[in-house]
Amino acid sequence: MLHIGLIREEKQPHDNRVAFTPQQCQWITRHHPQVRISVQPSHWRCFTDDEYAAAGITLSEDLSDCEVLLGIKEVPADKLLSGKTYLFFSHTRKKQPHNQHMLQTILEKQITLIDYECLVHADGARILGFGFFAGVVGAHNGLLTYGKKTGTYSLVPVHRCHDFKELINHYFGAKLPPLKIAITGSGRVAAGTLEVMGLLGIKYIPPEEYLINTYAYPVYTQLKAGELYLRKTDKTYSREDFHLHPEQYDCRFLPFVTATDILMNGIYWDERIPPLFTWNDLAKENFRIKVIADITDDTNGSIPSNLGDSSIDDPVYGVDRQTRERTTPFLPDTLDMMCVSNLPNELPRDASQYFGDQLMKYVFDELQQENSVTIRNATIADKGALTERFDYLKDYVREED
Secondary structure (H helix, E strand, O other), X not given: OEEEEXXXXXXXXXXXXXXXXXXXXXXXXXXXXXXXXXXXXXXXXXXXXXXXXXXXXXXOOOOOOOOEEEOOOOOOHHHOOOOOEEEEOOOOOOOOHHHHHHHXXXXXXXXXXXXXXXXXXXXXXXXXXXXXXXXXXXXXXXXXXXXXHHOOOOOOOHHHOOOHHHHHHHHOOOOOOOOEEEEEOOOHHHHHHHHHHHXXXXXXXXXXXXXXXXXXXXXXXEEOHHHHEEEOOOOOOOHHHHHHOHHHEEEOOHHHHHOOOEEEXXXXXXXXXXXXXXXXXXXXXXXXXXXXXXXXXXXXXOOOOOOOOEOOOOOEEEEOOOOOOEEOXXXXXXXXXXXXXXXXXXXXXXXXXXXXXXXXXXXXXXXXXOOOHHHHHOEEEEOOEEOHHHHHHHHHHXXXX
């Protein structure tokens, strides 16, 4: 018998997503009689306690009988139960300072930590993530912001919708003016932005045509990494080489700043990768972009004008293109930035269902195996000891926090 517990999200601000929906829990218990599931009650979870109870799932404040505990965000150190196996996004593998104490506590309490972010298929592709719904919400928010800034149309905020289906209903009859949208990236985030383009009937234009033509209707282009970055020496792109040596590549986005109204940024970034443009580019008169939805949301990252996170309740801030300072949004001459770090929380029911589906398909069976390579490779700590793959974190956990 395997007893799984769905923990209440305790990190502030509270996340409203969950690893398994009530229907997914019900399906698991029906098809896997050797598995029990208990759910810790929560006032802020997107699925109510009553929905779990109606699905026949046990609600219990005390999860001490569970062997495996599933969450979403980091678990506060004082909420960690000794000797358990936890799965959540720990944000520790890059030695993030704010989670150092949590990982130290995990080791002290003899806990096994499996990080969702480290669960990958044999080809290295990540199994789990919320990127698709981050892309959906980010694209919508970018369009909503442009409508507010120009006064030409209005869209309902996503978080006012019960779910994705209701959001789609709001798109019926929505008419956008002629505008040009550049989408960067080719992963889950980009897939989410492309979904919104399709739902709103926004037409795809190849990059070379997009740059030189004007249109009487809204259009978008998509710039994948191979179109954005070329090696300085021979003007070619290799995905493997780019991830190893991004500093040897030039960014080719600059021509698009003169042809684009909204930038929806979903490209992978680290500090060695050149930004899409510079502050000096932003200050020039031919910089046309009015709104940037920075969905990947790296402060001072691929978008220099990302001056920090915004929130679901207050998603947009302006940036003065000359002084480089934050301003109120929707002013005529500012660049408006949408930099919400928890976008999937605006569609939590759909995001949770999608996440749980992937978890059931690719991780659930692995969890029940004794020697799963997939699970082992994603295990940061095993019964209170760093695993060999994550032994490089030993200095991180020894430091005084």
